[in-house]
Amino acid sequence: MKTICLYFEIHQIINLKRYRFFDIGTDHYYYDDYANETGITHIAENSYIPALTALIQMARESEGAFKVALSLSGVGLEQLERYAPQVIDLLQELNDTGCCEFLAEPYSHGLSSLAPNCEECFKEETKRLVDKVNMLFGKKPKVFRNSSLIYDDEIGQMVADMGFKGVLTEGAKHILGWKSPHFLYHCALNPDLKILLRDYKLSDDISLRFSNPSWEAYPLMADTYIDWIDRSPEEDGIFNIFMELSALGIYQPLSSHILDFIKALPACAKARGIRFATPYEIIKANKSVAPLDVPYPMSWTDEERDISCWLGNVMQREAFEKLYSIGQRVLLSGDRHLRQDWDYLQASNNFRFMTTKNNAVSMDRGIYESPYDAFTNYMNILGDFMQRVYWALPQDMEIEELNAFQTTISNQDKKIQSLEKQVARLKSAVKQSKASKSEKPAK
């Protein structure tokens, strides 16, 4: 029986403001609140709210046959909490239908999984997101998806160690070769971790091409789409259709009837005996057919499906190395403000703005005019941030040394308490002995 696995990503970055180098050391607020608010409200109104309403309706009408998976980045969630809490309400409503699975991902939507010597950063922020999802929806995610579906063997190993049962990634042609993405695979380094591969053709048909009138399949109808899946070879089992939630409403405007298309999918699928399932259900129900070797990181971005759009040029690599050189220190410091800025600065979009690749799809660089502009602005902010981190945790000290100090400091309360108890005990002992002494002569 063929199964469709539908998954949507929810993520919006915190926009950085124009930050000149004169501001380094004087201004520690890096964000453009106006852009954040207008950006998230626009997307919530035109995409998240109508799309989630549609998904809820589909879940209710199909009586449990329709299934969908969602993942939320921590920074995206924070933005929604602050500017569009009604989206969270809708997510909870969708969760209540029981048709929805939430996945885990790094809190910052950053590249910490690629940073050397920063494994703790990656694990810490993923754990933080898991806790946050658990708090909001009462479910602990069991399946992981990395920022932009970045995956390689080592990331797989790391994720498996954290107890995740499965991972979502791209069905990149250069990794798969003759293999088909329509099966379940497992990680080459740890067979317990199952891999679901995105069918980029079917996914991009919706997210990139749906409303393009010069596309040969335009206008695409839901029954045609399901027919494509139905007509694929008999043994093909799993069709992973992954995209950003903002594809419904932003990349493909509401006026293109994208939501009507999505809403028609369950009925068409049912007529042909195709069912829906969430990633964890698929992992439980299917056996892996083979290990998948991924020596180099791949992702769902650009034609190359690799990490070149974030770490392709020397500027991006310098910014990346500088950022993660202080990762351990930030973790060590208990400062809430530092931790928060650290999350926002990690978001992979900041690196994407610095790309010098020539893309067929023109990209929106936000406030930046050029990759150099993006780099300069980011490095100015990072310069200030690093200075603050080094103030808190001096640069000339080793991490181990700092760790020892930090332990001492965090234990000091306990130590003081126990010492105070001791003092009190000794004082009372002294009093008693004095009392007993003074009593003696009275006898």
Place this chain on the structure above:
Amino acid sequence: MKVLMFGWEFPPHILGGLGTASYGLTRGLANQGNVDITFCLPRPVGDEDRSFLKIVGMNTVPVVWRDATLEKVSGRYPWMNAQDYFTFRDHIYSDFSRIYTDDLGCISFSGRYPDNLHEEINNYSIVAGVVARSMDFDIIHSHDWLTYPAGIHAKQVSGKPLVIHVHATDFDRSRGNVNPTVYAIEKNGMDYADHIMCVSELTRQTVINKYHQDPRKVSTMHNAVEPLPEEIQNIVPQKKQGEKVVTFLGRITMQKGPEYFVEAAALVLKRTHDIRFCMAGSGDMMNAMIRLAAERGIADRFHFPGFMKGRQVYECLKSSDVYIMPSVSEPFGISPLEAMQCEVPTIISKQSGCAEILDKCIKVDYWDIHAMADAIYSICNNQSLYEYLKTEGKKEVDAITWDKVGARILSRYRKLLGQK
């Protein structure tokens, strides 16, 4: 195809960017094959490179009949074919004995930009009448407004199509306060031209909007650069450890926006002290700039080495870490390309024509001193940005060649002549 070109400057004796552009352009055109170029100059010295074109000195063309012998002519101008003199003499078309001429019946030219420039332009056009009558050509190409009247004259005499090449307009030179005489000459040239080539889209828009030309006959023909000769490439950069140098190179005049550079430098120096600033060149705003630097209290870090030429320019460029051109209005601006050839990261104003074809450099608005200062600081402090702009900039500029420009010009000629 035979092309008659009118120009004012030609290397090695050049006063501005016009000469360099004329050389590159004619060379690129000649490399296309089957193009014979005759280049008219007011006063060639004789050491010009004439391997790929024919140079006619306007000061060797008679406008008044004088009895002269072959020996006399070839003795005076050994670099020219003396027979040409007699061909020209057979085509004197009017009585110009009221003009002062020498013993060969020729008008003398300074070949520079003298005070009596308008008289010189007029004389140039008189001589052009003789040249146009004596020669056989298919198309006329005039460089810069000084030679527009000559081009018009040649067109009227021969009936051949006239192409004018706008290297600059008076709007660029004067920040809007145009000289009416110059404007009249420029506009007249454009009105008569069959086609107008501009060195940038920026200039093209000026020509369309300020000179009211039909957009269909105005095209953009970006300049390019000649590859650096071996001896320039081998200059070893003189760099001091722990100190960065930011260089401005050009005439210190209103058009080049030097004051924005000083202000940006003052901002940068508020925060760091290991950067030096160098403003090479001379011009009418130089003293004002020295005063401004002193007023901002940065004179110890801001240097004025004066006018540079030839090898000095490249030595200065190679020892720099950042090149900056904050021009208020620059029709093209060839110097950032030269800086990029020397592997120097470059900051240019968006108001320069070359910004249209350069991508591996930082572009800012000329008035945005904060962005400019930020860019300077970033290149000096982030090694990766420096390296990227250095290597990628060099690659980019190496791909901008005059041969490509020559091919485009030739195809434009063909279109004008109705050839396929």
